Amino acid sequence: MIFLRRQPPGLQAAGPAWRCASFLIAIGVLAPVLTLAWLAFGSGIGHWGPLFAHVLPQATLNTAVLLAGVGTLVLLIGTGCAWLVTAHDFPGRGVLHWALLLPLAMPTYIVAFAYLDLLHPIGPVQGAIRWMLGFDSPRQFRLPDLRSMPGAIFVLGFVLYPYVYMTARAMFMTQPAHLMEAARMLGESRRGAFFRVALPLARPALAVGLSLALLETLNDIGASEFLGVNTLTVAVYTTWITRSDLAGAAQIACAMLFVVVALVWLERNGRRHQRFGSAQRMRAVQPRRLRGGAAWAATAAAALPVLIGFVAPAAYLVWESAKRLRQGGGISQGLVASLGNTLTLASGVTVVAVAAGLVVAWAARSQGSGPGRARWQARAATLGYAVPGTVLAIGLLTPALAFDAALATAFGWQGLPLMSCGVVLVVACAIRFLAMPVGGIEAGLSRIPPAIEQASRLLGETTAGTLRRVHLPLLRPAMASAALLVFVDAMKELPATLLLRPANFDTLATWLYAEAARGTYEEGAIAALAIVLAGLLPVVLLARNQLGTPSATLAAEKT
Template sequence: MFSFLRSGLRPVGPVWQGASWMIALGVLAPIASLAWLALGADWAHWQDLLRYVLPDAAANTARLLAGVGLLVLIVGTGCAWLVTAHDFPGRRVLQWALLLPLAMPAYIVAFAYLDLLHPIGPVQGALRWLLGYDSPRQWRLPDLRSMGGAIFVLGFTLYPYVYMTARAMFMTQPAHLLEAARSLGETRWGAFRRVALPMARPALAVGLSLALLEALNDIGASEFLGVHTLTVSVYTTWITRSDLAGAAQIACSMLLAVVALVWLERQGRSRQRFGSAQRMRAMTPHRLRGGGALLALLACSLPVIIGFVAPAAYLAWESGKRFVQGSGVSEGLVSSLLNTLGLALGVTLLAVAAGLIVAWATRTGISTRAPSRWPAQLAALGYALPGTVLAIGLLTPALALDAGFARLFGIEGLPLMGQGIVLVAACVIRFLVMPVGGIEAGLARIPPTLEQASRLLGESRLGTLRRVHLPLLRPAMATSAMLVFVDAMKELPATLLLRPADFDTLATWLYAEAARGTYEEGAIAALCIVAVGLIPVMLLARTQPSVGAH
């Protein structure tokens, strides 16, 4: 009766393993399709791209990533150190408030600041009034539609990635190392620079790579602000010039940047090391007073104001004005909201189901033979792929399948593209890493003895999953589902390229309104996206540990 426990139980059967590999290969399919499409194009395409398109687009992308990387490192690391190693008025609120820009997609922040910082907008108008000028011809701020403007917007939107990883690392650093540096004559700044910062480099590399992957995926903010990046080039080459082969070739060149950023993240993780298991005393925050406390408060408040408070207040004001004027909500916006909810719900259900299959197939459980980790690792690649790259890679196989359906079943049109199935597939691939990681973590917390007891009572593997694991996995699955739902609502690049005709989401509606300059209508759509995006940020803030005051 107990022989299966002594000999080791295979974690899953071939059906689960096969399904997990099918999902993993589905993630790889867009990359293979993209390479085939790019390499199969005429060499003249490559010559034109190498001569006229790629040099400028690649240079702009490199400058944008360098600027954003420097800004998120300075802001994220500086704020993390201030709220971890120092105590000042407002610190407890700022510990979680610094996460709020995560609820603001970069294209919404760009949309808001284009109106706020317009030469005849409220900010420049107030500054001219204070300085005694009468018109924009006499004095105006630098144009936001520039490389500097794009770095400003993306930097203050993406710094929380570095802030989270840096703060977590600073909180775990043993206090005696910093105290030893201070006893040897180092100043507080010197102890931070020579002790705390080098120990935090692996965490900084992880946060930086995540921020840069998001910056590379951005299309809305870059296009709004007039920065012609590789991502924007893919979109314009496909949509404006109807050159699918050229778009595929540009997307392939983007993969080099993706590989470099993933390598940076892997290197950061590989350098993480832990010392003795003995619990070490954490640092005690140093109480700041007077001018130092005020400067720390201002330094940590400014990113929150720029990245969240100012654009959120603008969206609320513009939305309120529309309702006060009696304009209400247009039918198109209501339709976009319903489309967004339907798309996000479909993506969430499929992503969580696929994540459960992959996580269950790769769990160790009570097995003595570790299953292959490749499906889970391959499934995680989707998040690293920009939405434009996914869209180009999925287009060719989707059109081939549509043609096959037309021949076999006499279906007219494009059933996969026209019904949004390809768009849902792209979003599932992109966000699959969230449920896979969340459910794997949930499975790791379930004791193997529960599975053993279920099998001893005669329950099958599937019955054990249904009656033992699924009830215990509900919190992990609910959290993963919420994250996927919110990210699917905010997704812009893949939605722009793969949406069916006459199908708008809140993100594409906002994109179209911003392109036309009708900010009042777009503000309501943006406010809806931000309101939903606040939910996971608030939950994330609740899970963040706090450092006790001195």
Template sequence: MTAQRSVGPLWRATSIVIALGVIVPVLQLAWLALGGEFEHWRHLLAHVLPTAAWNTLQLMAGVGLLVLVIGTGCAWVVTAYDFPGRGLLHWALLLPLAMPTYIVAFAYLDLLHPIGPVQGAIRWLLGFDSPREFRLPDLRSMGGAIVLLGLVLYPYVYLTARALFATLPAHLLEAAQSLGETRWGAFRRVALPLTRPALAVGVSLALLETLNDIGASEFLGVQTLTVAIYSTWITRSDLAGAAQLACAALVVVFGLIWLERQGRRHQRYGSTRRMAGIRPRRLRGARAWGATLALSLPVLLGFAAPAAYLAWESAERLLQGGGISAGLLQGLGNTLALALGVTAATLAAGLVVAWTARNQGSVANRDHWQARLASVGYALPGTVLAIGLLTPALAADHALADLLGLRSLPLMSLGVVLAVACAIRFLAMPVGGIDAGLARIPPSLEHSARALGETVTGTLRRVHLPLLRPALVSAALLVFVDAMKELPATLLLRPANFETLATLLYAEAARGTYEEGALAAFAIVLAGLAPVALLSRSSLTSTPNTTP
């Protein structure tokens, strides 16, 4: 029997304000789009939207197919076969998550430049003297963007597929094989259909990241909806037109959310706790080393090669006496300050929403509308979020400046609006993490505390917070690193003369000065390794050990 609990009105009011605050940018975006003149729509429909929409659909279709093939294939091989390096590749396949898409594009543009190291080495081997005699296809293309984004984003599919493959009952595959199916046939006809919902979720997450990308797409010359939104606002100073393009991007977002919900709706499985998992088949000879090579390629191309390039460029600059410039140090300080502020605000908001949702109704009915609404922000691309947040933020800023008698706008100039945008975008991480942590705490502990006269807030402080420490640390780490590498919202909402590592890298790449940008990129990558290590540890400890 579940116990009914209730939080006070202050908890409920705060949770409602946080949840409603997430959808304010969406409502404001629709208002701006509807308030624009018809000429905006005519111009966008004639010159901008068709090309941007078609490029976006091509990019998402290509990336979706690539992450599905790489993520699913790697997850199945790691689960079903034993080969040299399997234990290392199990977690190494997650490393591309530490590499933001715009950093991979930044690194490969220099690595694969016609006079860069890769093409230079190929020409030397083939006996050519200049790029006019031999050069690889230009990376600045739709194909280049699809490949690079796919190599970075496939871990979203790998994570979800690997988790389900690892818990798949072995007797289902054995039954298929006893009926004459090969191991490949059992995978295609049994394992793959069972993981289809999880694959839909992983692909949806990868596509949301693709839609949010601005740096890689712009560096590679692909005019997506996100790039068009940014250029319409910044280059043409057309906020209404940017809002109308952002609404078109939201249509794509809502379609991806629907796909993800459909996947979760059909995700029903019986209990497999006492059933033996898949027993990896040991590969030998050429097949074993072929599996090792095939699974090493995504790690090599998606992480190792660009990371090694950035480390080399950074070390070369430091050894040659270039040192770390004052601008880079200031950018590092701004990045850390922004990330720390966003992390603190997001954790506090996530705790309020998750705790309020848990204490409204029964323990079994924790899926409260406030928690669901507060998690929507992660699906909003940074450019869309920035446009929707700008007008209400400016209105509040002007009111505050008038109240305090200031000539400047304090919220914008202090970076508060940027921090709020990042907090809205990343709020889903602590809400989901804390909610999962609360679900693992036995209700009997809370009942005992309440029976001894403790209040709901006191129970949270003295019972739940100590037990939630791992979930809080994990959520804080994920938010901190994502805030460090956030680019679209930072480009649009940062205060004047405020640079982060991400915006410094964006500016250096736009100017073609890769040496200074390499230091900023390498710092972001090093920071990104922490949550990947956390995910790897979680994946390893939650997967049954089935190696013979």
């Protein structure tokens, strides 16, 4: 009798076309990094001397200080707020537990744009403070300049803390109450039980949230440049655009990759140390009701990050947009064109990313999880989110130009067809956000019982037919959520769009960037408000899931 090796029950082997497509997608995600290394080390060592002497030391120091400051701030705010709303009951807790997610709707460059005007020496905040103190001139009293390293840490920290808040609160909600009770019975105070029991158990979740916040910090270009902090990301942009030095930009981008590897190692190390107890459902920590001054102090402490990270900049954008419309300025044709470009770009990125994510997830499911399986393709396809947009842009530029030249030679076209029609920009954004559809669709496929596939195959359906008639209808919620996340993130993407957009092509993000550079805040406020309104959609979905479902958590989707 001959025994044939088969797939696990219910899982059908993907055809060669699916496996080949999944392989090509994974290679496509890795290609920019490989190209970057070739550019950096294949252009000779002549560039490295000036970079090491004049650019890299200061940019690396600024990046390290910014990452350290933002990391400390997001850990303090995110962990503190997560424990406050999980273990305590106070006025407004029912609203604040989801309102603390609202800063996720505010891109960092928009918050920096808003606070530069709000905290300007002749702006409303400092003007009100001088009025209360009886001063008449900024020379008599002024706050420290926001255009500084502390200002950048302040802005980025109060926008990115929800990454830590989400992961920490999910962990605190699942911790068994009897562990804290045992610590209290052994003589520990509530504070001691938190630091010696609850916090150590939450360290893997904190590492995941912290790494996500730091990756967003490293990817940021708008806020850092607005606030005068020359990070590695800003150095890449200025070296390429201002100095027209692609090789030098590639070498700086390689230095950024070392930081990315360290952050990914932090996240993976934290996840590797996760441990799970028995499957028996444990009693969760019951919130302790606070009264009197302690209750209102807890309300103020939990509300402060929401006020700084969302309410104040959002109110500023609404005020400035309304003022622009009241003054009869209206909405310019350029802004309308930028909105159309943004929707077109986001739609294209969404279609490409979700389709690629479906291919990768389906091939990975079909190949199973046993030893020797080629599931590395799914893991490789999700690495794009860890690579900053500037690095992706530089890595894609050389192969895109080579492909454009081949097309021009083959068909007699003029110019750069792929670059000029935005195909390269769509590919860059799709690579960057591919982790979301791959993760979401894989999670959706894992919930479909193998028996459904078995029944379909027994009834004579092919593998492709089973996917089309059985899986796709069941995957609609997961695919819709992934598509929404990709669409909104593509609308907000600034670094890759700045570097790879076609000539005379502006999105809302690049329009805002240009308006901020010119100091015309009223027109930029309308673009920023449109981006924020779009960014609220995934935050609302996240809040509806009450942070209790890991597959619905934005951080889980992105990792």
